[in-house]
Amino acid sequence: MKYLSVSEIAEKWGVSGRTVRNYCSNSRIPGAFLTGKTWNIPEDAVRPSHAGRKPAMPQNLLEFLRAEKAGGVKGGIYHKVQIELTYNSNHMEGSRLTHDQTRYIYETNTIGIADGSLNVDDIVETANHFRCIDLIIEQAGRPLTEALIKELHRTLKSGTSDSRKDWFAVGGYKKLPNEVGGHCTAVPEDVSGRMKALLCSYNAVKEKTLEEIIAFHYEFEAIHPFQDGNGRVGRLILFKECLRNNIVPFIIDEELKLFYYRGLHEWRSERGYLVDTCLSAQDKFKAYLDYFRIPYRD
Secondary structure, eight states: OOOOHHHHHHHHHOOHHHHHHHHHHOOSSSSSEEETTEEEETOOOOOOTTOOOOOOOSSSSSHHHHHHHTTOOOHHHHHHHHHHHHHHHHHHTTEEEEEEEEHHHHHHHOOOSSSSOOOOHHHHHHHHHHHHHHHHHHTTTTTTHHEEEEHHHHHHHHSSGGGTTTTTTTTTTOOOOEEEEEEEOOOHHHHHHHHHHHHOOOOOOOOHHHHHHHHHHHHHHOOOOOOSSSHHHHHHHHHHHHHHHHHOOOOOGGGGHHHHHHHHHHHOOOOOHHHHHOOOOHHHHHHHHHHTTOOOOO
């Protein structure tokens, strides 16, 4: 996160430095903090509305997610996304937590075990994934960067048993070759160059279509830049980029999992498999938006 000074924010918003300092002193700029006598203000901070003015209603999904996150709203679309995206993405990677257990962790920060045992990594990665979703909501308006992708990986894998392995780079690209679905991926020494080239070509397109976002997802998974966690980081990026481009996002669930894997496998020869799977998932997400009365663009 980059921080600006009072004078920089004042110039950006077209107000006086005194006004900005008053906002900070009255806790009206989330994330602003003092270092000595100097205010540090998040670069993406939004100017507070005038006192007494009724806040504008959110106009799209991203605005609803940010408003509900800031307000601690329970039972809304933000709550729904946290549970559904976390449960389904982790479940695809072998997590044994149930949907109810995932929900309990999110809602109560506890977990009940009737019998048997649970993998600690499953619990840690579930809690971490909630934080990853917050990160993509916060960063949704910004271009995709290597720094953000690595931060998602660091957030997801921090505190897991993998983080205690010398050869596992938390928040860094892989050190050892790996395969996915029996297919070779980029060798470690090529990862950095290929990721830079991929992001350069992707970010050159200012307004992305759904297919362009899916194409990036395929290339990211083909590189497989991290030792583990590539699928979850990749699907978080998918969600973020849909939000950034005002495209209805989607969640790959158990029903669509095998079609999703087939789509990735067949992408080079037939893009329609993966695109159609994502469109089916998008239709399911539209049902959430309809229920919560959130407008979206078809």
